Amino acid sequence: MTTTLNDAITLPCGVTLNNRILKSAMTEGMADYNDQATQRHATLYQRWAEGDAGLLITGNVMVDARYLERPGNVCVESSADQPHLRHWATAGQSNGNPMWMQISHPGRQVAKIVSKTPLAPSPVQLKLGGYFAEPRALTENDIQDIIRRFGVTALGAKNSGFAGVQIHGAHGYLISEFLSPVVNQRNDRWGGSLENRARLLLDVVRAVRNNVGSEFPISVKLNSADFQKGGFTLVECVEVAKMLEHEKIDLLEISGGTYEQTNMFGTTDTPNDTNQTKRESTKQREAYFLDYAKTIRAAIKTPFAVTGGFRSADTMREALLNSEVDIIGLARPFCVEPDLPRKLIQGNIQHLHPYENTLQFGNGKMGINSPYKLISMMNVQAQVSWFSHQIYRLAVHQDPDTSAGLKRSYLKQMYNEIRIAAVRKRSPTEER
Ligand SMILES: Cc1cc2nc3c(=O)[nH]c(=O)nc-3n(C[C@H](O)[C@H](O)[C@H](O)COP(=O)(O)O)c2cc1C
Known part of the structure; x- marks a missing residue:
């Protein structure tokens, strides 16, 4: 049987997605x-809904307002039906498509302007030029509180009209930190063996399932690998994927990398990458994690998505055809x-412009693949700011502006985040 981009797929919980295109978080x-969704969220997701994606996943929504991935994150700390969330969910699903909320705790990847005391499995600071503070190791009570919070946020999403949730277990945020032997140096039941390191993820999945019930879709986004010496490996990812299948999750989405090793954006040429040979062959292909994904896919039957670098209709079709x-x-x-999904499905677009290949401050040591981590990170941040700039435009009914400057987008974004962080600090919500 062959699969095309336009084929429906039914998930283990019984929910059917209309096609095979997922807008990733x-x-x-x-x-x-007050960390609440705004009209701009509604406008943005209505625009994306009109593009006919099989599934829209929101950007990461925080489970604890004290720890944001960045200023301007939505945070959900109540399981109640919340008007600002309902408005967002209604607009984002106005075309009959489902929209799932990605829920996350950033762990140690919290900029100092948001928190000077981030949390992590162990007090291991990010090696990124002091931009991130040294984290405090979580206590048993902290961990239990975080598990509970994931459950509460997921129920808040469900009660407010979202059609599913995705637990963010990738990219070096808290759950991903627990999986990594580099950041997780604990010697209690949360560290050491893979079974212990995966305990937080599995307990979060169970807390969420317990709150939302068996018919509500739960996805997990997971790293195929951290691409760091001593970090979470592909072999371990395969084992965790099997554990998640056992928990009957509905969709596993594979990505890779962390703030220190930003493979999720296609950056590769940094010295800590321990998969040099594999990396070269993957680099020839546009989809960064497809080689890794094949190994994971062979081990599980859970519906399976891969995100990162897909840029041509042929590569997408081939990946589906080859299962x-x-x-x-x-x-x-x-x-x-x-309107990407509709254009892809109707065959009106073959190649997606790889803007990320040219958006950088310079070449070589000044570029996105600089051996100097700080420079590489600044390039990545600038690039992300450029894409965020497009998102802001869509959110106020404007069309994308691909002539926008990289430096300008970066500076604007930094100014915006510092401004929001400063106002939030003065607001009573900081006391929560
Ligand atoms: C502006 C921006 C924001 C992102 N935010 C998130 C996020 O909140 N959660 C997440 O899992 N990934 C996030 N990502 C990563 C994407 O989901 C995706 O994994 C990555 O961009 C690679 O896919 P692509 O090559 O199709 O862009 C973000 C990417 C960009 C560009």
Whole structure:
């Protein structure tokens, strides 16, 4: 049997997605000073809904207002039906498509302007030029509180009209930190063996399932690997994927990398990458994690998506035809082509412009693949700011502006985040 981009797929919970195109999570940074979704969220997701994606996943929504991935994150700390969330969910599903909320705790990847005391499995600071503070190791009580919070946020999403949730277990945020032997140096039941390191993820999945019931879709986004010496490996990812299948999750989405090793954006040429040979062959292909994904796919039957670098209709079709994936995840292309799914399905677009290949401050040591981590990170941040700039435009009924400057987008974004962080600090919500 052959699978095309336009084929429906039914998930283990019984929910059917209309096609195989998933808009992957992209943080919006558009919440108000009380961390609530705004009209801009609704406008943005209505625009994306009109593009006919099989599934929209929101940017990461925080489970604890004290720890944001960045200023402007939406935060959900109540299980109640909340008007600002309902408005967002209604607009984002106005075309009959489901929209799922990605829920997350950032762990140690919290900029100092948000928190000077971030949390992590162990007090291991990010090696990124002091931009991130040294984290405090979580206590048993902290961990239990975080598990509970994931459950509460997921129920808040469900009660407010979202059609599913995705637990963010990738990219070096808290759950991903627990999986990594580099950041997780604990010697209690949360660290050491893979079984212990995966305990937080599995307990979060169970807390969420317990709150939302068996018919509500739960997805997990997981790293195929951290691409760091001593970090979470592909072999371990395969084992965790099997554990998640046992928990009957509905969709596994594969990505890779962390803030220190930003493979999720296609950056590769940094010295800590321990998969040099494999990396070269993967680099020839546009989809960064497809080689890794094949190994994971072979071990599980759970519906399976891969995100990162898909840029041509042929590669997407081939991956589906060969059953390497069930669903194609796309993120940055949605910022410049909001109607992407329809165009892909109708065959009106063959190649997605790889803007990320040219958006950088310089070449070589000054570029995105600089051996100097700080420079590489600044390039990545600038690039992400450029895509965020497109998102902001869509959110106020404007079309994307691909002539926008990289430096300008970066500076604007930094100014915006510092401003929001400063106002939030003065607001009573900081006391929560
Ligand atoms: C502006 C922006 C924000 C992002 N925010 C998130 C996020 O909140 N959660 C997440 O899992 N990934 C996030 N990502 C990563 C994307 O989901 C995706 O994994 C990555 O961009 C690679 O896919 P692509 O090549 O199709 O863009 C973000 C990416 C961008 C460009």
